[in-house]
Amino acid sequence: MSDEPLLRVSALSKFYGSRVGCENVTFDLWPGEVLAVVGESGSGKTTLLNCLSTRLLPSSGTASYRMRDGQFRELYRMSEAERRFLMRTDWGFVHQNPADGLRMTVSAGANVGERLMAVGDRHYGKIRATAVDWLSRVEIDEDRIDDEPRAFSGGMRQRLQIARNLVTGPRLVFMDEPTGGLDVSVQARLLDLLRGLVTDLGLAAIVVTHDLAVARLLSQRMMVMKDGRVVESGLTDRVLDDPRAPYTQLLVSSILQV
Amino acid sequence: MTAQPTDIATYNFAYLDEQTKRMIRRAILKGIAIPGYQVPFASREMPMPYGWGTGGVQVTASIIGPDDVLKVIDQGADDTTNAVSIRAFFKKVANVAVTTETAKATIIQTRHRIPEHPLTAGQVLVYQVPIPEPLRFLEPRETETRKMHALEEYGLMHVKLYEDIARHGRIATTYAYPVKVEGRYVMDPSPTPKFDNPKMHRSPALQLFGAGREKRIYALPPFTDVVSLDFEDHPFEVQTFDQPCALCAAENVYLDEVILDDHGGYMFVCSDTDHCEKRREQGHRGHLAPESPLEKTEPAQ
Amino acid sequence: MATPLVVSDVAKSFTMHLRDGIKLPVVAGVSFSIRSGECAVLGGPSGAGKSSILRMLYGNYAVDAGQIIVQHEDVLIDLATASPRTVLAVRRLTIGYVSQFLRTVPRVSALDVVAEPLVERGEDREVARGKARAVLAQLNLPEKLWMLPPATFSGGEQQRVNIARGFITEHPILLLDEPTASLDASNRDVVIALIAAKKAAGVALLGIFHDQDVREAVADRVIDVTAFAAGKIAA
Numbered sequence: 001m002s003d004e005p006l007l008r009v010s011a012l013s014k015f016y017g018s019r020v021g022c023e024n025v026t027f028d029l030w031p032g033e034v035l036a037v038v039g040e041s042g043s044g045k046t047t048l049l050n051c052l053s054t055r056l057l058p059s060s061g062t063a064s065y066r067m068r069d070g071q072f073r074e075l076y077r078m079s080e081a082e083r084r085f086l087m088r089t090d091w092g093f094v095h096q097n098p099a100d101g102l103r104m105t106v107s108a109g110a111n112v113g114e115r116l117m118a119v120g121d122r123h124y125g126k127i128r129a130t131a132v133d134w135l136s137r138v139e140i141d142e143d144r145i146d147d148e149p150r151a152f153s154g155g156m157r158q159r160l161q162i163a164r165n166l167v168t169g170p171r172l173v174f175m176d177e178p179t180g181g182l183d184v185s186v187q188a189r190l191l192d193l194l195r196g197l198v199t200d201l202g203l204a205a206i207v208v209t210h211d212l213a214v215a216r217l218l219s220q221r222m223m224v225m226k227d228g229r230v231v232e233s234g235l236t237d238r239v240l241d242d243p244r245a246p247y248t249q250l251l252v253s254s255i256l257q258v
Numbered sequence: 259m260t261a262q263p264t265d266i267a268t269y270n271f272a273y274l275d276e277q278t279k280r281m282i283r284r285a286i287l288k289g290i291a292i293p294g295y296q297v298p299f300a301s302r303e304m305p306m307p308y309g310w311g312t313g314g315v316q317v318t319a320s321i322i323g324p325d326d327v328l329k330v331i332d333q334g335a336d337d338t339t340n341a342v343s344i345r346a347f348f349k350k351v352a353n354v355a356v357t358t359e360t361a362k363a364t365i366i367q368t369r370h371r372i373p374e375h376p377l378t379a380g381q382v383l384v385y386q387v388p389i390p391e392p393l394r395f396l397e398p399r400e401t402e403t404r405k406m407h408a409l410e411e412y413g414l415m416h417v418k419l420y421e422d423i424a425r426h427g428r429i430a431t432t433y434a435y436p437v438k439v440e441g442r443y444v445m446d447p448s449p450t451p452k453f454d455n456p457k458m459h460r461s462p463a464l465q466l467f468g469a470g471r472e473k474r475i476y477a478l479p480p481f482t483d484v485v486s487l488d489f490e491d492h493p494f495e496v497q498t499f500d501q502p503c504a505l506c507a508a509e510n511v512y513l514d515e516v517i518l519d520d521h522g523g524y525m526f527v528c529s530d531t532d533h534c535e536k537r538r539e540q541g542h543r544g545h546l547a548p549e550s551p552l553e554k555t556e557p558a559q
Numbered sequence: 560m561a562t563p564l565v566v567s568d569v570a571k572s573f574t575m576h577l578r579d580g581i582k583l584p585v586v587a588g589v590s591f592s593i594r595s596g597e598c599a600v601l602g603g604p605s606g607a608g609k610s611s612i613l614r615m616l617y618g619n620y621a622v623d624a625g626q627i628i629v630q631h632e633d634v635l636i637d638l639a640t641a642s643p644r645t646v647l648a649v650r651r652l653t654i655g656y657v658s659q660f661l662r663t664v665p666r667v668s669a670l671d672v673v674a675e676p677l678v679e680r681g682e683d684r685e686v687a688r689g690k691a692r693a694v695l696a697q698l699n700l701p702e703k704l705w706m707l708p709p710a711t712f713s714g715g716e717q718q719r720v721n722i723a724r725g726f727i728t729e730h731p732i733l734l735l736d737e738p739t740a741s742l743d744a745s746n747r748d749v750v751i752a753l754i755a756a757k758k759a760a761g762v763a764l765l766g767i768f769h770d771q772d773v774r775e776a777v778a779d780r781v782i783d784v785t786a787f788a789a790g791k792i793a794a
Contacts, residue, residue, distance in 0.1 A: 030644060081409045088413075103396070103417070107424055110417045117420065118413025124423050124489040146424050188665035195664070199678075217664060221643050235618060235643045242620040246576030253577060 004066060006031045006172060006204050007052070012061035014047050020228035021047035025061070027223065027233065031171065032202045036219035036236060038209055038251070044228035045208045046176060052206060053093055053174045054083045065172075088115050092165030092173035096180045098157035101164070102149045108135065108160055109145040115168045134163040138193060155186035159193065166197060175207040179214055191217050212255055216240055224248045272319040273351040278302055282320035282475070286466060289477035294439030295407070296390050301473040311344060312470030314367045314386035321382060321466070322348065322365055327355045329363035334371035334512065334529035341369075358532050370433070372454040374511050374533040377463035379480060385448045387469035390476065392436045392446040412444045415487055423492055432497060437484045444487070445476060453496045453512045458484040503528045504546040506537035561630070563653075563731050563763050564616070565592040569625030569639065570789065571611055584789035585611045589625065591782050595731065598754060598764040598777045603784035609767045610659075612784065613734050615639075616765070617656045618646035629653060629732065651679055655733045657725030659740060661717040663710040669695065670705045673723040680728065687727075694723040698749055714741040726753050733757060735766035739773050751776045 005028035014021035022044035029035055037045045050056040052063060054075055064072040068090065075083070087093070095101040102111050112131040113121075121127050132142050138159035140152075149157050158178065165173060178194065179187040195218060198205055209215055215222055216236055223233040224245065232245040243249045270276065278300075285299035304312040322328065328348050332341040336358040344367060345356050357363050360375035367384040377383060393403045396414050406414065415436050422430045435452035439445050447458060448467060458465060458478060465478040478484060488494035502509045504525035511533065513526040525546050528534035538547065569589040575581050586608040593599050601609040614620040615638075616627055622639035629636050631653045636645060650656070655676070664672070670691050677687035695705060698719040704712065709720045718741050725733065735754075739747045747770065754777045757764060768774040774781075 033644070080405075084409060084411065106396070106417055106421055109424055110420045113420055114413055114417050116413075117416040118411060122416070122488075122490050124420060125491050127420065128424070192664065192666040220647055233643075234621070235646055237619050238621060238643075238646075241614070242573075244574070244621060246580075249576050 015059045022228045034205045034219040036215035036222045039225035043225040092170045094175040096177035098161045101161045138163040173205045269351045279320040285475045294443030294445040296474040308471040311386035313468030317468035326364045329366045332369045335531045372457045374530040379462040381463040385467045387448040390469040390474040505544040506542045507544040561595045563630040565628040586787040587789035589787045593763040595761045597779040600778040602781040607784040655730035657738045661721040
């Protein structure tokens with residue numbers, strides 16, 4: 001494990017006019033760490049995720065990312081070209097709705113291969129072999145490689161989206177409610193898959209979820225947000241087993257027991 | 259080019275007003291300065307419907323002078339409705355000389371072909387372009403495609419070729435085959451057959467592309483590098499034909515299939531009618547050519 | 560002998576914000592230390608705070624006051640104030656924990672549940688699985704269960720998976736929260752043997768055992784938690 005964080009976030013705030021999106025968020029993320037951001041809708045967790053992934057520019061604050069050459073770069077001072085390059089090589093973004101993260105009208109194989117082609121791979125056979133490998137890693141049969149994601153179930157689409165994101169070996173993946181809208185059994189399969197991939201690849205991830213069970217299963221650390229502010233943070237099991245902030249206690253006590 | 263011959267006094271020379279021509283020339287110059295880049299321009303209504311070459315006509319009208327010799331082809335032929343009409347249009351509004359001979363023309367306006375006869379320095383090839391954006395079918399947002407061009411994000415172009423190979427076992431795109439210009443911009447060469455793509459590479463002629471409906475002009479200055487996109491293990495190839503032209507016996511030219519009768523009879527003949535006629539005048543004979551080499555044979559359209 | 564764990568003056572209370580912020584003190588003034596190669600047992604009635612103390616030592620509960628000094632590799636770390644990242648490193652390398660209940664993960668086999676802590680420490684997956692097989696066999700878990708996810712196992716079977724997972728590593732400190740609660744006599748004896756082996760290997764153990772026989776078999780000394788009672792209400 002590296003001695004330096006992968007991502008340093010300091011006093012990040014985003015305002016929509018006079019309304020608060022997120023305010024004064026500070027944390028470090030290390031390689032291989034999964035950070036869950038939990039809170040109800042409107043708590044600012046998605047705003048935070050969009051700021052961190054540079055899909056939104058914050059109103060104030062800084063975030064710096066340790067590039068592959070070891071140098072920290074200030075995300076919001078990078079050119080758009082550099083940010084987009086980072087986005088399709090060293091980062092991944094898994095959307096809640098797979099249709100937002102996939103090209104629905106091109107085949108599964110091309111969806112997985114697109115990032116490879118974007119970084120200059122020009123050997124069809126190798127691209128296809130890599131796509132086959134990744135489809136099997138996300139448990140999609142090889143014979144579906146030429147099907148469009150439109151023909152896939154919700155769970156399969158989500159797994160395809162994950163493969164599409166991970167094919168370039170990113171070091172940081174953003175996930176926005178990755179299991180939202182899926183059946184419980186499909187969710188379990190996806191979570192297990194994500195857990196395995198994160199461990200095997202040593203990925204760092206920031207997972208936004210309102211589902212505390214998802215957070216417990218996937219993450220080591222957790223931030224609880226309310227009204228745009230982080231009200232509690234710490235080890236995931238510590239926050240869930242010994243919640244300190246009033247809002248966290250409310251959240252934890254609201255979990256339905258099966 | 260403000261000279262106005264008295265016999266066409268009812269029109270400004272070459273139909274467009276001088277301000278419009280200046281505006282279009284500025285777009286052309288910008289296009290030449292940035293080879294392969296799509297320059298927006300204020301496309302005008304022309305006295306013909308979109309899809310009939312309004313982009314090419316505006317480009318031609320802006321660069322043509324009284325001393326130019328104009329050739330217009332449609333799918334390689336000088337004698338189809340579109341070609342005949344546009345030729346007549348410029349004869350009427352600019353009173354310029356017209357020709358069907360590639361070598362004699364100074365400006366060649368084309369739809370879907372590049373002449374077989376090699377172009378030379380000083381000639382201008384004007385393409386009529388229906389959809390100038392090569393990324394359009396995969397990325398519908400204009401804001402996004404512009405950004406992709408600006409940032410040179412062209413992975414998507416290979417996604418299209420990948421899909422071709424995945425579905426057909428080979429790159430099945432046969433026309434409007436995307437090219438990379440001077441190692442920078444990916445460009446749609448208009449719906450010419452990919453057979454013609456190599457002719458664009460380092461051509462001594464100036465190549466201009468006009469899209470009237472989409473309001474874009476782009477250009478290839480003479481001797482520009484034009485490389486067709488491909489994969490290492492699926493390299494770019496032009497179409498090949500397993501028989502020569504039935505009329506002039508030409509090989510290594512682009513052929514059209516012509517239906518001869520209602521009983522399944524057909525022949526393959528040069529799509530470039532000027533090239534075919536020239537060869538027949540020189541005595542080349544295909545297996546279906548009429549007895550007399552000088553007798554004009556019009557391929558069916 | 561080395562003393563890898565020193566607890567001094569630790570206090571813990573819960574503030575129940577959903578009940579008008581009432582404060583439930585749990586323990587205060589908790590002070591003890593554990594030496595390598597000994598097994599100390601937390602003693603006292605239910606609700607005295609034994610589990611809470613164990614959880615604080617594992618970083619699972621926050622600490623209100625005091626210090627928990629752990630020898631982590633070559634440095635001393637105060638777990639009461641350590642960053643989450645440090646606590647994770649301590650858990651990975653220094654402090655092992657056998658909880659009362661197994662928290663199962665969907666679709667992960669018993670074998671991989673047991674092998675996981677080794678894999679996290681960088682062990683090769685197949686080597687780790689080999690060791691996991693050995694421990695599961697030692698604990699008499701039927702082999703036909705090894706490749707199944709433990710979610711549907713009986714309480715005793717789950718507990719054996721949990722124990723195997725806790726004992727498979729070579730953490731220098733091991734915390735045991737009622738590991739024998741739902742085991743039959745023969746498996747209790749296996750656990751006693753496992754604990755003895757850990758002691759012999761120089762591991763510092765701290766446990767909670769309600770079973771009198773087990774406690775007498777493993778305990779070198781008993782730490783009376785009632786001495787740390789905080790106020791009159793105990794949680």
